[in-house]
């Protein structure tokens with residue numbers, strides 16, 4: 564699970580106590596993911612999952628796209644917010660955690676709403692080009708490689724419907740982005756955050772939910788190509 568920079572564990576407990584509690588399927592997935600040990604840390608925080616569900620419901624999302632499935636906590640949260648007939652397409656380069664994810668999705672009764680793709684991102688969005696425009700998208704790739712994140716962003720923004728919402732996770736990099744001399748992945752995260760902020764096609768805000776969630780809305784008054 565992600566860190567919560569700058570938040571005491573007491574405040575975090577209070578915050579969690581005021582989010583809708585995990586369902587039995589979510590609880591099982593939290594436990595199954597934690598049982599993976601260190602590798603189980605990357606899943607999104609529960610309150611981020613509640614936020615994803617609420618957002619999917621609020622905008623009546625019918626087509627959702629996600630980068631970074633892992634054990635499927637965020638996929639499950641997104642799928643829970645969808646009405647009948649709506650779909651989440653989710654991609655991961657690795658198939659290692661597919662069984663854990665699919666078991667939880669089945670237990671939650673949302674497996675039929677999820678289309679899972681395993682393989683490199685390149686070309687995957689192209690394969691979705693016969694689909695309508697995307698209502699809601701999440702980029703949740705763990706170790707940030709700026710190129711991947713910016714490539715995902717650039718592939719997604721033109722495919723978002725006007726008014727569609729795009730989320731990116733881990734925007735605070737455990738608080739390291741606020742340091743004078745950021746270390747580790749933070750310089751790459753800062754570069755990506757700056758890329759999002761400078762994109763005139765969207766309006767965005769960085770929310771301190773979990774390890775940071777950037778929420779961007781595809782503008783309805785800027786439908787053209789990005790100027791060079």
Ligand SMILES: C[S@@+](CC[C@H](N)C(=O)[O-])C[C@H]1O[C@@H](n2cnc3c(N)ncnc32)[C@H](O)[C@@H]1O
Pocket residue numbers: 605606607630631632633634635636637638654655656657682683684703704705706711
């Ligand atoms: C932070 S985890 C995703 C967590 C997941 N959203 C959840 O809530 O459980 C990131 C995932 O992105 C995948 N990933 C990283 N780089 C990738 C890439 N370039 N293409 C596709 N998947 C990638 C990793 O295999 C990993 O499973």
